[in-house]
Amino acid sequence: MRDVTAPVPLTLEAVTIAIGGRPLFAPLSLTVPPGGVVTIKGASGSGKSTLLSHLCGTLAPDFTATGRASLGDSPLDGLPPEHRRMGILFQDDLLFPHLSVGGNLAFGLPAGLDRAERAGRIATALEEAGMVGFEARDPATLSGGQRARVACLRTLLAEPRALLLDEPFSKLDTALRGRFRAFVFEHARARALPTLLVTHDPSDAEAAGGPVIDLEFA
């Protein structure tokens, strides 16, 4: 896939998030190199998902974040979410129910490509997922594994510069889970995306292979 910008690392410097003046966790500093995975572990309620929504720029107004986050040399803080190019995958696939599989993928593609190019990229993506010819399908008719892969491809087609994983494997059954995890990590590595994974499952951390950080209560 075409990517006009060279891979860059994702850096967090002393990032904290507070609600009502009370910080959720101790200041966090880390660097995820291009193609690398850093795993953040923490109990539920520790603020891991909140951290990811802060990095995407979709933090709810009740929260206040401090510290710096940047992609390479460019700071993320203050940018609206749609200009950050942070791809995110949630626990649920969140495929848009009113769009076809092809429509969901097209929503991810950047604007300014001609029609043939768009169709071509969608077809290639579906091929990578082993779902050739699924363009017109209703997402509601897909299996859980297929839905997860479409969600991942939709994120990747938006040409993100970093990937945030908000426990995207936790709702899949064990067999599917391993395969989908491999699928996601393989694609992230192929695109040299810095990947930040939050999870409470040790097997996810193990599969990711990178450093593991425990999110501590402040």
Add this chain to the structure above:
Amino acid sequence: MEATRPGQRRGWLRFAPAVTLLLFLGPVGAGLVGAVLPAFGYLPALGGDGPSLDPWRRLAAYPGTGSAVGMSLWTGLAAATLSFTLTTGFAAACHGTRLFRRMQRLFAPLLAVPHAAFALGLAFLLAPSGWLLRVLSPWATGYQWPPDIALSPDPYGLNLILALVVKETPFLFLMTLGALAQVPADRTLAVARGLGYGRATAWIKAVLPLVYRQIRLPILAVVAFSVSVVDVALLLTGSTSPTLAILIMRWANDPDLAFQFVAAAGACLQLGVALAAILAWTGGERLVARLGRRWVMDGARGGAEGAARIATALTVAVAGVGVAALAAMGVWSVARRWRWPDALPSEWSLGNWAGFSGMAGGPAATTLIVGLVAAVIGLVLVLACLEAEDRAGRRPTSRALWLLYTPLIVPQVAFLFGAQVLLLGLGLEGTWGALIWAHLLFVLPYMFLSLSEPFRRLDPRYARGALCLGAGPNRVFWRIKLPMLTRAVAIALAVGFAVSVGEYLPTVFAGGGRITTLTTEAVARAGGGDFRVIGVFAVLQAALPLIGFLLASILPGWLHRHRRGMREGL
């Protein structure tokens, strides 16, 4: 280091709540001022340069003001109490049963039919020459001819109360359904029944307290509406026992312009009556809560079952009356010869429709256009307010949005009277713009009531995910939120349209007699006494909103017919 909150945007949209509120509260306030000033003798156009208490003195001296106030309070509070009791008892006895779902399907269309159409249908049922006496005569009543009594002697306003209950029970029931979806009703009920409580007792003791908070505003709107309703009262109360709202209409239409001052004082009094009714209701709430708390904690596992069963029977009866009223006007609209006391016409004909289409065509077109325009404007404003709230987080202006409900609480008679004075002054009375705006005052709150819940309940992660895919907030709104809300938007449009079709008083005041709709025509023709003409108007008036709801229930599913995930809920 600076705290950042990139979710907040700047743009015209953030003014939407403030602008909408101004557009609505301004005129309501001005309308009230326009009633208060003449009430204290100030109305230069009619030579009133007050301040004076003369209007109030004349109001107090008018024979019947006192009993009219009593009549308003009695009919309004009785109707609201009955409607609420029936709804609660029915929901308690039937939650989760098949009857519950069936009533839901029956009540939705009953709610869509305008008040005036119902009142006319009830008159068809209850009048001396109406269906009820036809069916009972002569075998049960002994009457060979229609009894020679006035249409409604009815000194206790029972017809009015019945009509209001027939309309308000469906409304409160559907509001209760919406509230039940927001609270963990099924689980709460399961826990309570597991503790040994009977079905209805469990519902009233454990679920009602959760639900009541959510439907309090619609209930207060029902209370305020019932004590100040005009069109239903005009159609169903006897001339000897008018409510205050009817007296105000008489004064406002009196050829002697001096009565304008009395009408203004009456409008202020009507506001007081509505406030008194609301105070009485909230006082009752406190009393019931106090006694209820003791009852909830006394451990009795049953106790409400029998009462709830009675309420269920009455609710079904009320729905039956509603259906019979609709049927009565349908039958009259195609009757040619219908001798008393035959139960059905001896000759049927579509001639009424052919004959009266010339009469009804103009008002029907006006009704359609005003309704559609008001509903579309209402939709734009409601969506703009909700989207602004979503982008900015709940801020003071959006928190103040509940003020939108003011026109539902403040009696129409009270501020429309003053608003008419205002419109006259601006030379806008009788214009389409004034008419549509007057309708919007009531269309908008109901649309907000209908759309805000689904909009706020939409899973925010869809929008967040779309933003992270690089779509701007506007694209997310048009491509994700709006299509996902297709069903809710369609229902809101149908609600707005139905409200507009049913508006009587705003049409009379803002239309200035120059623009008439099906509703004003139907009410005006009710005095004429030709049941066939009235039948045609009433059926048309009921049919328009019903078609709206039919489309709203079919179109979204058809638009998304290839998407299984869009069939339910959203």
